[in-house]
Amino acid sequence: MGKYIIEGGKRLVGEINVTGAKNSVLPVLAATVINNDTSTIFNCPNLRDVEVMEQILKTIGCKVNRMDDMTYVDSRPINKMRISEELVREMRSSIILMGAMLARFGEVEISYPGGCEIGPRPIDLHLKSLRELGAIIEESHGFLYCKAENLRGCEIQLDYPSVGATENIMMVAVKAKGTTIIRNAAREPEIIDLQNYLNVAGAKIYGAGTSVIRIDGVDSFNSVEHNIIPDRIVAGTYMVAAAITGGEVVLKNIEVEHIQSIIAKLREAGCMVYNNCTTLKVIGPRRPNAIETVQTLPFPGFPTDMQAQMMALLSLANGTSIISETVFENRFKHVEELVRMGANIKTVGKAAVIKGVEGLTGAKVSAKDLRGGASLVLSGLAAKGTTEVDNIYHIERGYDGLEKILQSLGADIKKI
Ligand code: EPZ
DSSP states (O other), X not given: OOEEEEEOOOOOEEEEEOOBOHHHHHHHHHHTTTTSSEEXXXXXXXXXXXXXXXXXXXXXXXXXXXXXXXXXXEOTTOOOOEEOHHHHHHOGGGGGHHHHHHHHHSXXXXXXXXXXXXXXXOOHHHHHHHHHTTXXXXXXXXXXXXXXXXXBOOEXXXXXXXXXXXXXXXXXXXXXBSEEEEESOOOOHHHHHHHHHHHHTTOEEEOBTBSEEEEEOOSOOOOEEEEOOBOHHHHHHHHHHHHXXXXXXXXXXXXXXXXXXXXXXXXXTTOEEEEOSSEEEEEOOSSOXXXXXXXXXXXXXXOGGGHXXXXXXXXXXXXXXXEEEOSOSSOOTTHHHHHHTTOEEEEETTEEEEEOOSXXXXXXEEOOSHHHHHHHHXXXXXXXXXXXXXXXXXXXXXXXTXXXXXXXXXXXXXXX
16 A cells, blocks of 8 residues: 655645546546447546546447547447446446446446445435436345336436436436436536537537536437546645645646635635636645635535545634535544644534644544545645655545645655
8 A cells, every 4th residue: 555755844836737527537438338439538637546437448348548648438349238346346436337328228237336435325316316217227236237228308306416316317318218307406517527528429418517407318429529627626635735835836727617616715714816717826824714614515515525625724724613514424534634643623423623723743644535635645745744644545546646746846745
């Protein structure tokens, strides 16, 4: 298990390019199954999760080539309807292949994704909606056996604006007879990116990015070229790296509309943020201000994927902040690790009370999940002395070349 060794106290200064969005390229790669043709996807990040999705596509028969940040998929040769269990277990978000395979073949066998480090991750909203569209889904021995001879459009009211459920419904509905309306749909930018990919492939989807999405079923598709949007969570993470070290960092290739809630909270914490549509500069304060409350919410609210990073920053603030995690049940695993570094944080149910301290001290800490692991690296950048972060495979699932990018900004970080 790899680890990062960080000597804290260096101010980060410089300029970086933000890579393509993990949570956009994963559903788009799943959707390449649908068009029974070729797809060329640009601005794909080099991440473990992307490799797993490409591996899954290969095991069912797709031709997949990767050249730098471009992934080429030919979905014509698919000859398997069963998605291998070990790969689905490795990455639960592969459940969005269920919708893509049902659209293409009207059948799929896929293992239950199971929980992960941040909570049970149920898929009840996915299953309920796909059944409303006409899918017959049997669950047995941890596997889902799905059939859908005649998919027909319908009106779906989501109990919760689930990102994955919205994506699965979109992918099935593009081939369903008639019109599907999704209400209380997720509004994340990654949903818009999936709509754009599918519409270039020949689908008729309207309204992604709003709570009501309309899909008119079609039955023929064509090849696609598509550019993945920038990763708003990777951007937010490097913004916090600048903030927590009192640095001055320029981020290029961002979509500023996707990170307005992150900009607002960093300004509240005392950062200066200057931006145009695709570039942004963050100047960190000498010491962050406390923020009375940070509540994680579905987009356009403050993202749950930035909760741990914000907590790292606020653990050094001049006052007490409260973070309320409303999206996931168990996303505070980084708290005890931050406390080992001298943070003063108490969790009460879905809330964490963070009493800012003057400084953190380097320690041996463990990454327990992707974003929690990132928050430990951020704390290590600011802590006095040496911080060792182990189990960094969690972090490498979502950050492409993290230590190299931080080194380019002046951080003293090594991967061993
Ligand atoms: C996506 O997960 C992201 N993953 C997550 O990013 C992100 O945290 C999450 O959306 C919220 O923004 C990908 O896009 C690959 P949800 P997803 O369905 O689709 C409950 C990261 O760090 N729920 O919106 O699984 C669920 O338990 C990852 O990059 C149900 O109850 O998120 C959770 O509490 C982590 N039943 C809440 O909804 C369902 O059927 C939000 O889940 C589905 C979800």
